Amino acid sequence: MSQFSGRIAIALDNVAMTFPRGTQALRPVSLQIAAGQFLCLLGPSGCGKSTLLRIIAGLQMPSAGEVIRDDGAGSVSFVFQDAHLLPWRNISRNVTLPLELAGIEKSTRRARASEMLEQVGLADFQRHYPAQLSGGMKMRASLARALVSNPSLLLLDEPFAAVDEMTRQKLDEQLLELWRKRGMTVIFVTHSVAEAAFLGQRAVVFSPRPGRVLLDHVLDLPAQRNLALRSDPQFARECGVLYQALEQGGRA
């Protein structure tokens, strides 16, 4: 498939991480991620995939190698494992936070926040406080906060791990829809094979710690992803490919 012939958004050049105390989290990784690609990083817990994401976000310096970002002045957003909303702000004011920190004026940020909340189905909850919302709703608010700044790069670190299966499926579909509309580059960290196959155009499979790339696989699945895809034989085959890579890494 040559669908990724476009511009390279991020290039990882032998990025590796060894913590000061000597724990090696990540063996040298080199990857090129095309602008607008939806990439899933798949691996067992503690394999360093989250560390890699933090390095890409600029939250951590790699101990070796470098990250080259080539998507202009585009902003980055990060979605954590839990919603991590500010409990003293209502949902609307949580979503406006990135705009506020960027110095955008009040009326503009209000308008953009309510548009964003509309898109994730939280229009009626703008004045609610995080403590009044369910886990899934908080996660959607977190997603809205990440997208309100119109990032060119969206990083997600096992974002829906804490919600139930049904909610997770809905959130996955919602995320795909938002990605299709906006076309930002997405890097999605997960330990779920099915989630990686369902969401990604491409999946990179990591070995247990210290992580290294076992498989860099372009998923051969239709662009339109929905619930029916989950029972498609082709989906099962692609999951099988990813499982196999994971299993090999586990034995090594």
Add this chain to the structure above:
Amino acid sequence: MKTIRTILPPALTFIVVILFWAAAKKIFGISDFTLPSPWQVAKAFDRYANPLLRATLTTAESSLAGFASSIAIGILAGIILSSGRWIERAVYPFTIFLQTVPLVAVAPILVLWFDTGFTSVTICAFIVSVFPVIANTLLGMRSVDPALHDLFTIYRASWAARLFKLKLPWALPSIFTGLRISAGLAVIGAIVGEFSAGTFTNQGLGILILSAKRTFNMDEVFAAVFLASVLGLVAFALVNIAAYWFLGSWHVSEQRGAANRR
């Protein structure tokens, strides 16, 4: 109905304590000098109404001024200390000094510097009440969710934005814990301060207790002690009202029915 439910239990406790007090005095034959009866103390409020009221106001002034200084200086110190591990290591041990220094030993020095009266007593109230504010502000600012720090880093938040939009609001519940402790301490500090740094011309409760004891007016002493604790309660209540004002809309500790969710 709701007011009855909130007022009735403490009122019952109060009546039971008064009854025990009166009964103990009767049964053990305790003299009026050692322990005046509840009735005698009640009458003292009427007989010494004027001096008691003025003394209460004098003490209230110094304790409030001391408490207010504790809030302002304590929170500021907490912010400064939390700005870096290095400055915390350099300065924090000396703030503990405020906690350990015996007030009665410092009071004479204060009298030497500022003479007896309002300034010295206020400083006493401040010394006793500032440490819990510093310690709890520091604790709150240090315990900010690391993911939220990451969030602010990703959006390139300025130093000021991080302080006012993240660290301070996050620390607020913890700061109020400090204020609840130090509200009562400020009153204690003022009264103990008055013992050695108060004036007789404009006497506070501390001086009034000393002089009433000297003239064997034990009913007046008890009335003054009662007023001193009421003063502490009022300060505590003021902090609770402020806490509700600031945290009521979002923090679990102030949500309706929080006490029932044990």
